[in-house]
Amino acid sequence: MAVNYHVQELLKRNQLSVTESRSKILSLFLQQEGALAHADIEKKSGVGFDRVTIYRTLQTFVEKGIIHTIPTADNTVLYALCKDECTEGHHHDQHVHFICSQCSSTRCLDDITVPDVKLPAGYRATQVEVVVNGICRECLGEEN
Amino acid sequence: MAVNYHVQELLKRNQLSVTESRSKILSLFLQQEGALAHADIEKKSGVGFDRVTIYRTLQTFVEKGIIHTIPTADNTVLYALCKDECTEGHHHDQHVHFICSQCSSTRCLDDITVPDVKLPAGYRATQVEVVVNGICRECLGEEN
DNA sequence: AAAATAAATGCAACTCTGTTGCAAGAATTT
DNA sequence: AAATTCTTGCAACAGAGTTGCATTTATTTT
Numbered sequence: 001m002a003v004n005y006h007v008q009e010l011l012k013r014n015q016l017s018v019t020e021s022r023s024k025i026l027s028l029f030l031q032q033e034g035a036l037a038h039a040d041i042e043k044k045s046g047v048g049f050d051r052v053t054i055y056r057t058l059q060t061f062v063e064k065g066i067i068h069t070i071p072t073a074d075n076t077v078l079y080a081l082c083k084d085e086c087t088e089g090h091h092h093d094q095h096v097h098f099i100c101s102q103c104s105s106t107r108c109l110d111d112i113t114v115p116d117v118k119l120p121a122g123y124r125a126t127q128v129e130v131v132v133n134g135i136c137r138e139c140l141g142e143e144n
Numbered sequence: 145m146a147v148n149y150h151v152q153e154l155l156k157r158n159q160l161s162v163t164e165s166r167s168k169i170l171s172l173f174l175q176q177e178g179a180l181a182h183a184d185i186e187k188k189s190g191v192g193f194d195r196v197t198i199y200r201t202l203q204t205f206v207e208k209g210i211i212h213t214i215p216t217a218d219n220t221v222l223y224a225l226c227k228d229e230c231t232e233g234h235h236h237d238q239h240v241h242f243i244c245s246q247c248s249s250t251r252c253l254d255d256i257t258v259p260d261v262k263l264p265a266g267y268r269a270t271q272v273e274v275v276v277n278g279i280c281r282e283c284l285g286e287e288n
Numbered sequence: 289a290a291a292a293t294a295a296a297t298g299c300a301a302c303t304c305t306g307t308t309g310c311a312a313g314a315a316t317t318t
Numbered sequence: 319a320a321a322t323t324c325t326t327g328c329a330a331c332a333g334a335g336t337t338g339c340a341t342t343t344a345t346t347t348t
Contacts (some may be wrong), residue, residue: 017315019325050327071215096261098236117240117274122281129275130261137266161344194298208308
């Protein structure tokens with residue numbers, strides 16, 4: 001199928017050997033919009049990969065710039081697909097992360113530009129992380 | 145001393161009994177500007193309070209609106225003093241958090257207003273967290 | 289100020305998350 | 319298809335955070 005082909009392509013382009021767990025985990029990210037926690041992946045990947053394998057796979061993907069981590073208020077780690085600008089060792093995740101407090105899904109709002117923060121004199125910013133809590137489109141729609 | 149008196153006042157105002165660990169931990173926050181991690185408190189509190197006590201104290205302070213947590217990129221929990229607007233069960237921490245990548249201190253920039261984030265149609269925001277990474281005033285000053 | 293009550297502390301044990309070393313098993317290369 | 323390289327799973331471990339319970343400390347009541 002098309003998705004599987006895409007997965008293979010993506011792995012090879014990043015000089016990663018194509019294995020069952022990598023393919024499966026990567027396709028999970030490609031199949032859905034939101035961010036995934038380690039626990040989500042452990043469940044959704046179906047029959048059990050070892051916890052360690054999942055950790056190592058995620059770590060590898062982060063290093064290669066395929067996915068990135070999202071800081072959350074409750075201090076769990078979330079992972080989401082990077083867009084094409086990300087390369088090995090250098091992430092460009094200057095976008096807004098949105099966490100829905102109703103369905104507790106997290107997603108990246110790539111269309112939104114991160115607003116300028118006016119820092120006090122003497123501070124220099126290198127990266128700005130914006131995490132918005134609220135209600136997402138889907139949950140608001142269901143209210144009507 | 146004045147600080148100790150302030151500590152007692154603050155605890156009583158929040159209907160908390162005045163104990164050694166609470167006083168000590170609260171005065172740690174009052175004595176310095178930056179945010180503190182659990183580990184910092186364990187070290188700086190001097191002779192050993194139990195880990196559990198520190199956890200429970202921090203939890204209590206958060207519930208009472210005395211301190212609040214800060215999400216960080218490396219997913220460790222940081223705590224910082226709340227300003228007066230915070231009350232029990234309701235935090236107003238709509239301010240910018242700044243993490244210095246040189247001295248790795250974290251502090252709250254209370255003077256800075258959180259910029260408006262223009263969300264896509266259909267999203268509703270209830271809280272916006274902004275975490276800025278960069279170099280703080282002190283570290284920049286030392287470069288000259 | 290002392291006794292009674294209520295709350296906080298410390299300890300032990302446990303769970304959950306994440307990491308490391310190493311042998312066995314897969315994917316690549318030749 | 320064999321040799322090499324890389325990945326996986328297991329076991330064991332480290333750290334962070336939580337819970338129950340007995341003891342100690344703070345607060346209230348008399």
